[in-house]
Amino acid sequence: MSLIKPFRGLRPAPGRAADVAAPPYDVLSTDEARVRASGKPWSFLHISKPEIDLPPGTDPYAPAVYAKAAANLRAMLDAGVLRRDAADCYYAYRLTMGGHVQTGLVAAASVAAYDCNRIKKHEFTRPDKEDDRVRQIEALNAQTGPVLLAYASDPVVDALLDQTHLGSPEADVTADDGIRHQIWVMRDPGLIAQITAAFDAMPALYIADGHHRSAAASRVAAARRSGGTAGDGSSDYFLAVIFPHREMRILDxxxxxxxxxxxxxxxxxxxxxxxxxxxxxxxxxxxxxxxxxxxxxxxxxxxxxxxxxxxxxxxxxxxxxxxxxxxxxxxxxxxxxxxxxxxxxxxxxxxxxxxxxxxxxxxxxxxxxxxxPTSLDQLMAVADANEVMPPKSTWFEPKLADGLVSHVLD
Known part of the structure; x- marks a missing residue:
């Protein structure tokens, strides 16, 4: 099983990225999300924080909330706001925050590699937060919140990634906080194969942010395998954006x-x-x-x-x-x-x-x-030692947007 693989991304239709892109689900309260989504019917917050479309005071973990997320996703698909690529692709994702720029790869990362700690962890998870992400994945039959991964910067892989963001991006959004998000689609089979092989040669990837999302993906994959509903095996992978560790930025x-x-x-x-x-x-x-x-x-x-x-x-x-x-x-x-x-x-x-x-x-x-600030080198040293960081050790900035690329489970 490959460490990563390309996939058929679910993305905003041309010209719709600015309507869709939203802050990560876990950095806004329900009230903040309701304000941010006001007047924006296609904001991804209607999927990632669907309680904003239900009466105030609704328990964000109630079954109706996950059902509303699924209904909102269907509405965006029916309206053509979101479309799925016809073939497996990789995607380049560039974040620009002031003078800081980092460019990574959007890929499907192996659950098996996560389970055997080749995709390394450095935090404990909370069962209630895992349960929330499991319910969200099952309701949508998709992973919509990417896990932020790092790889130990490698000149071969770095050079390959440099080839993924040539030409004009297919999505280019500057969010309300001034952070620019750009997406390029990589369709060339030869380059896709080279990137897959280069990552397969790596000893490990490192979770920077998204321990609950990756743990939830592992639980969904195990449940589908044991229940005979694994489909084409897409549930054996989870949505990730992978950056060279030297480009990533941790704040205090x-x-x-x-x-x-x-x-x-x-x-x-x-x-x-x-x-x-x-x-x-x-x-x-x-x-x-x-x-x-x-x-x-x-x-x-x-x-x-x-x-x-x-x-x-x-x-x-x-x-x-x-x-x-x-x-x-x-x-x-x-x-x-x-x-x-x-x-x-x-x-x-x-x-x-x-x-x-x-x-x-x-x-x-x-x-x-x-x-x-904690450094990426310190984070990787902790993960390599199979140890766990104290709570609230890292604050990554800039943050990924939700909605620009999602992973559907067939």
């Missing part, structure tokens, strides 16, 4: 905490000195290297630097998110469960340090911590 994923766990500020400073050097800063602290943190407390910024002897060799324990948890959040502020503790919240770096200041200055939070 920062932390805000509601209180100081009963400590006075003077006592907090004394406790910090055991693991960090602490310097008061005259301006906002955007960490410039691993092991450096910004702390915003009582209207002032401080720079914290972890003592070098406390940085271990283990690929998970040496992550900045782990160092902050192991030497500050846990022992000093009493936060030991990042998944469940209501005293902590997380702020993606796309919102800037201003958002950390706002959350603290408003009185909602007592203290904020700015982190240096």
């Amino acid at each position: 994923y920062n932390r805000v905490v509601t209180d100081l766990h009963g400590l006075k500020k003077s006592a907090l400073a004394a406790r910090l000195a055991a693991a960090f050097t602490v310097e008061e800063a005259a301006a906002r602290v955007q960490p410039s290297r691993p092991g450096e943190f910004g702390m915003y407390l009582d209207g002032r910024w401080h720079k914290l630097t972890i003592r070098p002897e406390l940085i271990p060799a283990d690929p998970v324990a040496r992550l900045d998110v782990s160092l902050l948890s192991d030497h500050l959040l846990g022992p000093i502020l009493g936060i030991t469960d990042l998944r469940r503790d209501k005293r902590i919240d997380f702020v993606g770096g796309i919102r800037g340090l201003e958002e950390l200041e706002r959350r603290v200055d408003s009185g909602e939070m007592a203290v904020a911590f700015a982190l240096y």
